[in-house]
Amino acid sequence: MSPARRPLPPSSSLPPLRSLNDQLESSILSLLGSLHTLYCPLPTSQAFEANSAPKDLPIAADSGYASDNDENSGDEEQGFELRDDPYERAFAERWLTGFLGRAEDLTCFESDESRQGAIDKASSVLASFFSQDEEDLEDxxxxxxxxxxxxxxxxxxxxxxxxxxxxxxxxxxxxxxxxxxxxxxxxxxxxxxxxxxxxxxxxxxxxxxxxxxxxxxxxxxxxxxxxxxxxxxxxxxxxxxxxxxxxxxxxxxxxxxxxxxxxxxxxxxxxxxxxxxxxxxxxxxxxxxxxxxxxxxxxxxxxxxxxxxxxxxxxxxxxxxxxxxxxxxxxxxxxxxxxxxxxxxxxxxxxxxxxxxxxxxxxxxxxxxxxxxxxxxxxxxxxxxxxxxxxxxxxxxxxxxxxxx
Ligand SMILES: C[S@@+](CC[C@H](N)C(=O)[O-])C[C@H]1O[C@@H](n2cnc3c(N)ncnc32)[C@H](O)[C@@H]1O
Missing domain, CATH: 3.40.50.150 (Vaccinia Virus protein VP39)
Known part of the structure; x- marks a missing residue:
């Protein structure tokens, strides 16, 4: 069986904010894509989700605080655990906020269009956190x-x-x-x-x-x-x-x-x-x-x-x-x-x-x-x-x- 691709925890995959200008535009867009896949999953079939995952996502070896390595704990369940992990979410929230604060000054973007695309993606992940806070408090x-x-x-x-x-x-x-x-x-x-x-x-x-x-x-x-x-x-x-x-x-x-x-x-x-x-x-x-x-x-x-x-x-x-x-x-x-x-x-x-x-x-x-x-x-x-x-x-x-x- 080939290894499944799923996002890495934000705490181990997001680069320090101070080094953002050392990153390639493509890797920043890929990281934002990973966060979007993790926190804003599309309500579609599994097959579509698998096909739409960014191709260059690293293969994860970590699922937050999960310990059950049994056959039943599939990647989807591990994705849920990561998504529900408050530490990882708080980390992602801080990073995205820091990213948005610096985005206009970053020199790594090759065009205003790609900079705006990155800002839109980061904003939509952040916005999803705040709407989930209200919806999920009971759950x-x-x-x-x-x-x-x-x-x-x-x-x-x-x-x-x-x-x-x-x-x-x-x-x-x-x-x-x-x-x-x-x-x-x-x-x-x-x-x-x-x-x-x-x-x-x-x-x-x-x-x-x-x-x-x-x-x-x-x-x-x-x-x-x-x-x-x-x-x-x-x-x-x-x-x-x-x-x-x-x-x-x-x-x-x-x-x-x-x-x-x-x-x-x-x-x-x-x-x-x-x-x-x-x-x-x-x-x-x-x-x-x-x-x-x-x-x-x-x-x-x-x-x-x-x-x-x-x-x-x-x-x-x-x-x-x-x-x-x-x-x-x-x-x-x-x-x-x-x-x-x-x-x-x-x-x-x-x-x-x-x-x-x-x-x-x-x-x-x-x-x-x-x-x-x-x-x-x-x-x-x-x-x-x-x-x-x-x-x-x-x-x-x-x-x-x-x-x-
Ligand atoms: C990181 S958690 C670890 C919990 C658990 N031992 C585990 O490994 O899953 C640290 C625990 O230490 C407790 N703790 C922190 N400071 C403490 C203190 N001054 N006295 C007693 N418990 C404390 C926290 O409430 C928390 O439950």
């Missing part, structure tokens, strides 16, 4: 089933002397975008991010490597997720642990944003209620709780230390790593593990932030616990961004194993 909540293959072979569990092979676990998530106030940039946890998918895939592929086994955790460990967002990691753990023999875990997914917490709570209920799809499953204790890393309130249910802390894509501000270090120092048992999966973004305001993890956890003022041990990064592993996962500005992921030494 932007997306619920999806995500499937993961849980490999039980490495988990030291056997039934009738036979290894257990693998099982599929399904996590149903709502990305709570409905009624979202676009001016609120603090509700990033209403979407699931690439790092959460990469970490969940890893937990399922090699649970023993991450010490998610009965041997390592016992039957009733306490696990706390920090900055849980939609709750993918915590909910997946609630499904994985009973299947690897950890029968009674308590998993507490925390976040600080009230709307994010409400959505998180709804996602937990959806996945662990007897009327939900997983009717025969054993129900572990999975809770949502408020926690702000900057001013942590460790009252119940967060009053007991955790055997495991987990967090994905929670470092995107220079202060985050220090806040998380101080929280972890209070919340992690002396022999506990903190799995921290960082998303590396090397552009714009995120440049350099990934380095704050090492500086904070292994800095000179490392935190000591009452036993005199220091919270330290024990291991670091890098993961490339897999096809179909994450956004265009996510260059790689780093998994830190943090503990007391």
């Amino acid at each position: 932007t909540e997306i619920t999806r089933d995500y499937h993961f293959t849980l490999n039980l072979d490495s988990c030291e569990i056997e039934r009738d002397g036979e290894s257990m092979g693998s099982q599929t676990i399904t996590v149903q998530l709502t990305d709570g975008l409905a009624g979202r106030d676009n001016a609120d940039h603090t509700d990033v946890g209403l979407q699931s991010w690439g790092a959460a998918f990469v970490f969940t895939e890893l937990m399922c592929a090699t649970p023993a490597q991450l010490k998610f086994t009965k041997g390592a955790l016992g039957p009733a460990p306490r696990i706390i997720e920090l900055g849980a967002g939609t709750g993918l990691v915590g909910i997946a753990l609630g499904k994985i642990l009973p299947r690897v023999g950890v029968s009674s875990p308590t998993i507490i997914a925390t976040d600080f944003h009230p709307t994010v917490l409400a959505n998180l709570e709804a996602n937990i209920t959806k996945n662990f209620s007897s009327t939900g799809q997983d009717k025969d499953a054993i129900f572990p204790t999975v809770l949502a709780a408020p926690l702000n890393w900057e001013t942590p309130d460790l009252s119940p249910p967060l009053d007991k230390q955790a055997d495991v802390l987990v967090a994905t894509d929670v470092i995107y501000d220079p202060e985050h790593a220090l806040w998380l270090r101080d929280c972890a120092a209070r919340m992690l048992k002396p022999n506990g593990i903190f799995w921290l999966m960082l998303t590396v973004r090397t552009t714009g305001k995120f440049e350099g932030i990934s380095e704050t993890v090492r500086a904070s956890f292994n800095g000179r003022d490392g935190l000591r616990n009452p036993q005199g041990r220091v919270l330290t990064i024990l291991d670091e592993e890098r993961f490339a961004r897999p096809d179909g996962i994450g956004r265009g500005d996510e260059s790689e992921y780093r998994l830190f194993r943090i503990g007391w030494v």
Whole structure:
């Protein structure tokens, strides 16, 4: 089968505005054509859309925050995901606004006619954003089933002397975008991010490597997720642990944003209620709780230390790593593990932030616990961004194993 052509995410395909004069007229027109195809699709048959796609569109390897690489997730669905991705849309909106502000002065256009054509195309994409805002406000909540293959072979569990092979676990998530106030940039946890998918895939592929086994955790460990967002990691753990023999875990997914917490709570209920799809499953204790890393309130249910802390894509501000270090120092048992999966973004305001993890956890003022041990990064592993996962500005992921030494 030949690869399908679909637009790349704006964040990874649009050139910096300051370099517009270095572009060829044809590439600017092609980029505007791609944005138009993405955001103003014609209501025609699939065959016409395929034929009318600009010929020089790059082939995409990224579908926003989608993780389901299964056969059913066709290009059309991935195009929808990209179109609905608020980050990508905001990026495109800023770029188009900047483009229109500069268009009259750009020297790369060979004629006034082509300049006017470009201005018209950019204006029509921008105009479509504003009309969609009004039409779609009620209709932007997306619920999806995500499937993961849980490999039980490495988990030291056997039934009738036979290894257990693998099982599929399904996590149903709502990305709570409905009624979202676009001016609120603090509700990033209403979407699931690439790092959460990469970490969940890893937990399922090699649970023993991450010490998610009965041997390592016992039957009733306490696990706390920090900055849980939609709750993918915590909910997946609630499904994985009973299947690897950890029968009674308590998993507490925390976040600080009230709307994010409400959505998180709804996602937990959806996945662990007897009327939900997983009717025969054993129900572990999975809770949502408020926690702000900057001013942590460790009252119940967060009053007991955790055997495991987990967090994905929670470092995107220079202060985050220090806040998380101080929280972890209070919340992690002396022999506990903190799995921290960082998303590396090397552009714009995120440049350099990934380095704050090492500086904070292994800095000179490392935190000591009452036993005199220091919270330290024990291991670091890098993961490339897999096809179909994450956004265009996510260059790689780093998994830190943090503990007391
Ligand atoms: C980029 S999202 C990642 C969400 C989720 N872990 C994932 O990977 O999909 C960052 C999350 O951290 C939360 N967050 C940001 N600052 C926080 C703080 N000071 N205290 C607690 N949570 C915070 C946000 O509300 C959001 O849910």
